[in-house]
Amino acid sequence: MGYGNMGYSVPHSIYPAGYHCDPKLPLPFVGIASQKNFIAFYHMGIYANPAFLEWFVSEYPKHSKQKLDMGKSCVRFKKLDQIPYKLIGELMRKISVENWIDLYEQNLKKTK
Secondary structure (H helix, E strand, O other): EEEEEEEEEEOOOOOOOOEOOOOOOOOOEEEEEEOOOEEEEEEEHHHHOOHHHHHHHHHHHHHHHOOOOEOOOOOEEEEHHHHOOHHHHHOOOOOOOOHHHHHHHHHHHOOO
């Protein structure tokens, strides 16, 4: 659990520095939340890497008839049957923990 929702994070045993906003917390990676009007899927990799975002946006219409409703790292679905599980599975296989840590550190250096 992270931020009151189900989430997947990189544990301190793998990335001891933790999340830069609060180093006591593990590095967040993916989250799922049930909001009042939608189901939210958060994937930090599509936020941190424009190539992953471009891939996801271009592939989405092949997997769903619904218009893509997306924020920076958040993809919103109004109904369970609108979730493109296969596409999300492909996205999850594209970024390993090591890739995510490298991406995170590259982007963190840019902001400092």
